[in-house]
Amino acid sequence: MKKLDEALEHVKSNWQLEKEQRIKPSLWWKEVAQAQAQNPTANTDANTPKLSNLSADGKAWFIHPVAMIDYFPKSEILFQKGDKHEVIREINIRLAGFGGNVPTDEFTERTERMIKQFQRDYMQVEETGVVDIQVIQAIDRFQDEYSIDSFFTQAQCQCSTFKNLTEPTCNGFGLNKTNNGKTGANYAYGIEYPGLHRTLFWVLRSIMFYIDSDERYQHLTVEIVSSGYRCWADNIYNNRKSTNHMGKALDIHVIKKEKAKSEHSRDERINCCDLVRDILTEKTNAEYRWFHSNGIALENSYTRYHPTRGRDN
Ligand SMILES: [Zn+2]
Ligand SMILES: [Zn+2]
Structure with missing residues (x-):
């Protein structure tokens, strides 16, 4: 030392x-x-x-x-x-x-x-x-x-592209608002964090690694980050209340490597994403929903979900 x-x-x-x-x-x-x-x-x-x-x-x-x-x-x-x-x-x-x-x-x-x-x-x-x-x-x-360059660009808040939005828009990572729209330094529920936590992208890298190295998953590829940062303006526009996406969450899409994106059926897409849920459960100790702090949490899917809380709709 x-x-x-x-x-x-x-x-x-x-x-x-x-x-x-x-x-x-x-x-x-x-x-x-x-x-x-x-x-x-x-x-x-x-x-x-x-x-x-x-x-x-x-x-x-x-x-x-x-x-x-x-x-x-x-x-x-x-x-x-x-x-x-x-x-x-x-x-x-x-x-x-x-x-x-x-x-x-x-x-x-x-x-x-x-x-x-x-x-x-x-x-x-x-x-x-x-x-x-x-x-x-x-x-x-x-x-x-495992480069995440393209995913990082996709992960920024999209609110500035919305039409007819009356709220002030952000430049990709919120305006440091709190739940009531007030600005504050107390990091609690509903706060727009100043960015996406880097841990998320490093976990994404590990997903890419486990897809590569495990034959159960080698037919997969990470397609896009479909949703990364979502500020309050985005929430209001979409009439949404969830706040995990204010710096603490990424939604990713995973598809079959050998098949065109447009040729995937809904069930195939669900299946691909469920396999990644399996990777995260097995390799990162991820849990469904957020009953415990200090860990990686998964949103429920149609077939994989927290047994006592049922699936997300
Ligand atoms: Zn925004
Ligand atoms: Zn999400």
Whole structure:
């Protein structure tokens, strides 16, 4: 840990202030995407992780762990259960699709299980449950292999395209309104979060990985993010009250890879999406509906649903 802290000190020396100010906001995509839009080509040096170097393709970070690679012998344990570090928060976000996790800076029991699952399924190495440089490098490979660029564009709020809307429209990620239309900093039910949480896109990557690597799912492909951010203007326009889509949810469509989109019957589509529900249940510990906090929740489908609450209509 001492060595790691020295390395981190080195990496962060250029941007300590930005880190202090922006660690929390940069968990959300709006700031990330805006910073990138202002200055899309500047600063591609991975050792100077300014916020402008964040990109909308999921390569967002406030710490780039691989920048520390030279500091460590191959076998050294960087993090293990009980540790607490900003790099751990980043790992908890990026591997959330391997068992499910929350963006805490603590290396918990859950983090340990998550690392083991990532080692077993993605890296195909012995499960140690600790983070070494191989794990960090594998996370970078995982990111490169499963691009979410096009999905990110689809996931922004569409309210500005609605006709005859009387509400003020947003630029993709709400206007920071609360349930009563008031602006506030207290993040509770009905708040328009400042972006889509990055965890969602990292879980989407893991769905793509499990589709690829498991023969039960290899005939599938993620078609589109059909609904991502939906602000209050969108809700009012559509006469809808649900607020999960204010930064905490993505709806995705999954179809058969070898078949044209238009040739899918309704039942085929339902079946494809149910298979992804199975992936999420099995691989991320997702649950139907939202009876428990701090986990991944699934909307019910026509055939898969929470047994005591029935299906969504
Ligand atoms: Zn909107
Ligand atoms: Zn939804």
